[in-house]
Amino acid sequence: MSDHNISEHDFDKFAEFFYRKTGIKFEPSKRYFVDKRLTERMRETGSDSFRHYFTTLRFQASGEELQRLTNLLTVNETYFMREDYQFRCLIDSMLPDVISRHDPRKPIRIWCIPSSSGEEPYSIAMYLLEEWEGINDWDVELIASDIDTQILATAQKGIYSERSIRNVPASWKRRYFKSVPGGHQVSEDIRDAVEFTRINLSEPADVRSMRNIDIIFCRNLLIYFDDKSRKVAAEYMYEAMSPGGYICLGHTESMGRISPLYRVKKFPAAIVYQRPLEAK
Amino acid sequence: MKHILIVDDASTVRMYHRNILEAAGYTVDEAVNGIEALEKALTGKFDLYIVDINMPKMDGYEFLQQLRREPMHQAPAVMVSTEAAELDHTKAYFSGANLYMVKPIKPLQMMTYVRLLMGEESA
């Protein structure tokens, strides 16, 4: 007999565990949402009770079940202008700080990992062109990486649905998209401005080639890694970054669950993390 | 209403402290380690911090040291730990704590010091 009932205490135990692991906190008001997904996973893993399922979640060596569940409990649709307060922060705070100590002969380097199908790096490109005055004085290199070569090919084509570009301001839509069969294509100059490369953030040989990055966007990836790979990935990014460089994580992610290497930095639009300037 | 941040990796400790403080009419927020505490401290406004020493990712000393570099965030801090060692005392004050207490803390003792640190009349 299996008992998929989740008691209030089960919920509390789970919520505390999940908070400790991910930094995401589910209040009791979210019980319906959480219970539904827990029950679904209990059924699919053939667990006969909450206790049984909870043990799998805590101790499974591969961490696969925790990853699955995290996927169900978070929104991972990527679209243009997603979490754009960070792009605001890029323009208003991070870039001004970076250029204040940057060699003017060298380009600013921004790295999106994972880029997924390209919405994020293209959004950044548009933000830079539309909102940042510094673009007249500085060269910017925008590098976008993902582990999945198929998704990189999709990104390079740059064709998106109406839904994906729903948050793009109308004037930008006119300037940077044209209608093509199958959707809206990002203009050629924007596509050309982004360099797509395949990188596995868990592979030292891949990451070693990345150097002198000033700003990293690493959103909605580390939350799916286990503790060990998350920490190591943060260490690789540290290596790729110039001292004083910034890193932005997804809104449900916190460096507090990942690594003590970075300094917490509060800007008006967002909290970001900085590789300490003085650190070697 | 005064707002207090509890920083401790043990959920039972956070709940216990929360119960005491909420019963006395304060509002409370929680963090599991120093990094999360910094994020909350820098974005929120707290009248007092209650901080454990041993925590993963960033310990209590480091948290207070970084917090004290921020001119806007100088609210008093109580450091709590499991040992009464002289060395920990010294290090806590050096890091920017205003008071050092040894666990486990009794509710009355907690309230006396919390009120004192926030400059309130004791009840």
Place this chain on the structure above:
Amino acid sequence: MALKKSRKKNTTQSQNEKRDCNQIRNELLSDDASSRRWAARDIVNCPGATHMLLDQLNNEEEPSVRQVILSSLTQLGDSEAVEGLVNCLRSEDASLRNEAIEAMKQLPEEVAPIMATLLNDPDPDVRIFAVNILESLCHDDVEQWLVSVIRDDEHVNVCATAVDLLGEVGSEISIEALTGLKDRFTEEPYIQFAADLAMKRISGD
């Protein structure tokens, strides 16, 4: 000025790839922190790596290098690495202690055999750290270990740490010991609170 692609193609396999173990060992002592970090990563494939890393861990002042050393020790995870991490638990340096705990949490199988010894360490702080590590141990004895702690350990804070975890992993067999703990520390409101909470969670009502 404008958006542009990076001109130099990624020079694949940078200089570091073809170094031999002697070179890596020397670089672990380099003045440049970045070289030390890469050496600490690359050394895992060289003989005697654990020993070298533990030596460097004790001397290393740059936190970023220490982090990488700990990651590599976790990856190596042999008994010598575990022994070195245990020594870090006794360090005066709070961040090193907590980093060692985190590393040991990643090595449940290697840590399990020395758990009983750690839980009986004369230093109560080390016993507390041992209970912290238990949190990640998938081992049949975890609950039994926690029960012995709350039944026998003299130190209130060691018991307090164990109760916190029992609320998460405990079952009916812990109830008696939890009741016993309340009787041992009648004057400690925290223990009363924590034991009651754990019992509520275990019996689920």
